[in-house]
Amino acid sequence: MxxxxxxxxxxxxxxxxxxxxxxxxxxxxxxxxxxxxxxxxxxxxxxxxxxxxxxxxxxxxxxxxxxxxxxxxxxxxxxxxxxxxxxxxxxxxxxxxxxxxxxxxxxxxxxxxxxxxxxxxxxxxxxxxxxxxxxxxxxxxxxxxxxxxxxxxxxxxxxxxxxxxxxxxxxxxxxxxxxxxxxxxxxxxxxxxxxxxxxxxxxxxxxxxxxxxxxxxxxxxxxxxxxxxxxxxxxxxxxxxxxxxxxxxxxxxxxxxxxxxxxxxxxxxxxxxxxxxxxxxxxxxxxxxxxxxxxxxxxxxxxxxxxxxxxxxxxxxxxxxxxxxxxAGTTPPSPTTSPSPSTSPSPTTSPSPSTPPTTTPPPSGGCTASYTIINSWQGGFQAEIKVTAGSAALNGWSTRWTFANGQTVSQSWSTTLTNSGATYTGRNVDYNARVGAGASTTFGFIASWNGTNAIPAVTCTAS
Structure with a gap:
């Protein structure tokens, strides 16, 4: 693979x-x-x-x-x-x-x-x-x-x-x-x-x-x-x-x-x-x-x-x-433990080991959002917003942030994005509306910048 x-x-x-x-x-x-x-x-x-x-x-x-x-x-x-x-x-x-x-x-x-x-x-x-x-x-x-x-x-x-x-x-x-x-x-x-x-x-x-x-x-x-x-x-x-x-x-x-x-x-x-x-x-x-x-x-x-x-x-x-x-109505037998085999052929796959990722404790109630710049180049950048559910699952969410330096979004994915001037609202689409308790989903966009590209504060609201 x-x-x-x-x-x-x-x-x-x-x-x-x-x-x-x-x-x-x-x-x-x-x-x-x-x-x-x-x-x-x-x-x-x-x-x-x-x-x-x-x-x-x-x-x-x-x-x-x-x-x-x-x-x-x-x-x-x-x-x-x-x-x-x-x-x-x-x-x-x-x-x-x-x-x-x-x-x-x-x-x-x-x-x-x-x-x-x-x-x-x-x-x-x-x-x-x-x-x-x-x-x-x-x-x-x-x-x-x-x-x-x-x-x-x-x-x-x-x-x-x-x-x-x-x-x-x-x-x-x-x-x-x-x-x-x-x-x-x-x-x-x-x-x-x-x-x-x-x-x-x-x-x-x-x-x-x-x-x-x-x-x-x-x-x-x-x-x-x-x-x-x-x-x-x-x-x-x-x-x-x-x-x-x-x-x-x-x-x-x-x-x-x-x-x-x-x-x-x-x-x-x-x-x-x-x-x-x-x-x-x-x-x-x-x-x-x-x-x-x-x-x-x-x-x-x-x-x-x-x-x-x-x-x-x-x-x-x-x-x-x-x-x-x-x-329904049937009962499985009790499990037993078998010894490991001494010799047997093995499947061929290509993964290699490393330390599994850690899990961040979920926020309490509602949802939170974080903003990350994934990549940046002269005049443009790619950003990702991560939405994390609190102690209860989400069935719809929206995020909101305001750019301080004239940034303008030209393309987005995994969200319905609207704006009023510098203030942007990113809402879920149908396939990422539901987020399990403590779990996360993300969406991203491409935007322009000139001179300064400060990271804005993002709020999240469960809907």
């Missing part, structure tokens, strides 16, 4: 992006379904994923992980499987067993084929078409499980080369599954190692959604170093919400070699806006990314700082997960 855009460049490019066009979704009552950008279970109850990824294909003996993940509060587990093209195939019997473990522990099962990771850049990766063939080859384990299973066709299809084919290849893979009789909700990952820095998935999601005859497709973005500012996170997720297209954060971590992802905003914005998230990953990482383990040696009693953060922290899994209503 590689970051090719600066935070400022990404924010500016998003201003120019086209608005999605898409058809009206329809329900599929036999299992999960999508309507107006939301995911619903078979009972018609909205379902928001709160869970983690588990590397089953590399650690098939760690079956107790399902109970342990459930005991920590998760309602979903994304399970790594292999098609046989790169790693040993998880056959029909194994897939059926994974589904039974999910169901026994009252977890929604998101099953993903990992062999597509980085296709076009990684020569060992396979195509989405091959991944679709894999799902059809294990169809007997999947059919009848639509209430409990979501099919994630292929993990991070396309690296940073050849990703222009993502739209057609993804649409064709969806149609292949439907033609083969699979009616489950389908999840699709973005290209660029899942991070979609090219906005290929974002700008073509409507086309892919309409390619599904059942209109039952969910989009998954992986947020690592590309998403290291609140503005990038809220803008990306917010555009899907505004377009009425379903989006989840299928993977994210607390750190990354190409930038430090803002996990606090990922979690708070997702919670405030009903967006699912699935952290990477439970345990068993190797190849230099061991710090992404949430549990040391698959032991739920030895959570790492990342594990503590995602399970027990603000806007974390334990505080926000709601069990799928299709599991």
């Amino acid at each position: 590689k970051k090719l855009l600066s935070a400022a460049g990404a924010a500016l490019l998003t201003v120019l992006a086209a608005v999605f066009a898409f058809g009206q979704p329809a329900h599929a009552a036999a299992g999960f379904s999508v309507s107006n950008g939301r995911l619903y279970d078979a009972n018609g109850t909205e379902f928001v994923m709160r869970g983690v990824n588990h590397a089953h294909t590399w650690y098939p003996q760690q079956t107790s992980s399902f109970a342990n993940i459930k005991a920590l509060g998760a309602n979903t587990v994304r399970v790594v499987l292999a098609t046989g093209d790169r790693w040993a195939k998880n056959d029909t019997a194994d897939v059926a067993n994974v589904i039974s473990l999910c169901k026994a522990n009252k977890l929604v099962c998101v099953l993903e084929a990992h062999d597509t990771t980085g296709y076009g850049e990684d020569g060992a990766a396979t195509t989405l078409d091959r991944a679709a063939s894999y799902w059809l080859s294990v169809a007997s384990a999947l059919q009848g499980q639509e209430k409990y299973v979501i099919i994630n066709i292929g993990n991070e299809p396309f690296g940073n080369q050849g990703y222009g084919a993502w739209t057609n290849d993804t649409a064709n893979a969806i149609k292949k599954l439907r033609a083969g009789g699979l009616t489950h909700t389908i999840m699709v990952d973005g290209p660029n190692w899942g991070q979609d820095w090219s906005f290929t998935m974002r700008d073509n999601a409507g086309t892919v959604f309409n390619a599904d005859p059942q209109k039952n497709t969910v989009f998954s973005i992986h947020m690592y170093g590309v998403f290291d500012t609140a503005a990038e996170i809220t803008d990306y997720l917010g555009r899907f919400r505004s377009a009425g297209l379903p989006i989840v954060v299928g993977e994210f971590g607390f750190n990354h070699s190409d930038g430090n992802p803002d996990e606090d905003t990922i979690m708070s914005y997702s919670q405030a806006n009903g967006i699912g998230y699935l952290g990477w990953s439970w345990s068993g990482n190797g190849g230099g990314v061991e710090y992404l383990d949430m549990a040391t040696g698959f032991n739920p009693n030895q959570l790492t700082s990342w594990g503590q953060r995602i399970f027990n922290g603000a806007n974390g899994i334990k505080a926000t997960a709601k069990e799928a209503s299709v599991y």
Whole structure:
């Protein structure tokens, strides 16, 4: 996963992006379904994923992980499987067993084929078409499980080369599954190692959604170093919400070699806006990314700082997960602890460790705002305003400041900006109106200056 855009460049490019066009979704009552950008279970109850990824294909003996993940509060587990093209195939019997473990522990099962990771850049990766063939080859384990299973066709299809084919290849893979009789909700990952820095998935999601005859497709973005500012996170997720297209954060971590992802905003914005998230990953990482383990040696009693953060922290899994209503009336077994494996192959990812960011205590009540000059040049500058909720969540906000030196704003993003002379008012747009208690969102602008560029005081009002 590689970051090719600066935070400022990404924010500016998003201003120019086209608005999605898409058809009206329809329900599929036999299992999960999508309507107006939301995911619903078979009972018609909205379902928001709160869970983690588990590397089953590399650690098939760690079956107790399902109970342990459930005991920590998760309602979903994304399970790594292999098609046989790169790693040993998880056959029909194994897939059926994974589904039974999910169901026994009252977890929604998101099953993903990992062999597509980085296709076009990684020569060992396979195509989405091959991944679709894999799902059809294990169809007997999947059919009848639509209430409990979501099919994630292929993990991070396309690296940073050849990703222009993502739209057609993804649409064709969806149609292949439907033609083969699979009616489950389908999840699709973005290209660029899942991070979609090219906005290929974002700008073509409507086309892919309409390619599904059942209109039952969910989009998954992986947020690592590309998403290291609140503005990038809220803008990306917010555009899907505004377009009425379903989006989840299928993977994210607390750190990354190409930038430090803002996990606090990922979690708070997702919670405030009903967006699912699935952290990477439970345990068993190797190849230099061991710090992404949430549990040391698959032991739920030895959570790492990342594990503590995602399970027990603000806007974390334990505080926000709601069990799928299709599991009402059933009781999961007690969790057990398994020993860590002695030898197993490891997934390949590219993050590198560093110290996670600290969290600033939230202000009490209402909201506050801060003003930062991001960049400055002769005659112009870029600024960012950060809005932070107090002890209660916001459902709308406005900020106000007055320039003292004749500065004039020429362009803005993630806000509705008006002015009366030197006094400016920045209000939320639809996708960043809701901010969780203690959480933050940002907006930015480009302005001119001449001689002096004093930083003004900014006030914030909850609305």
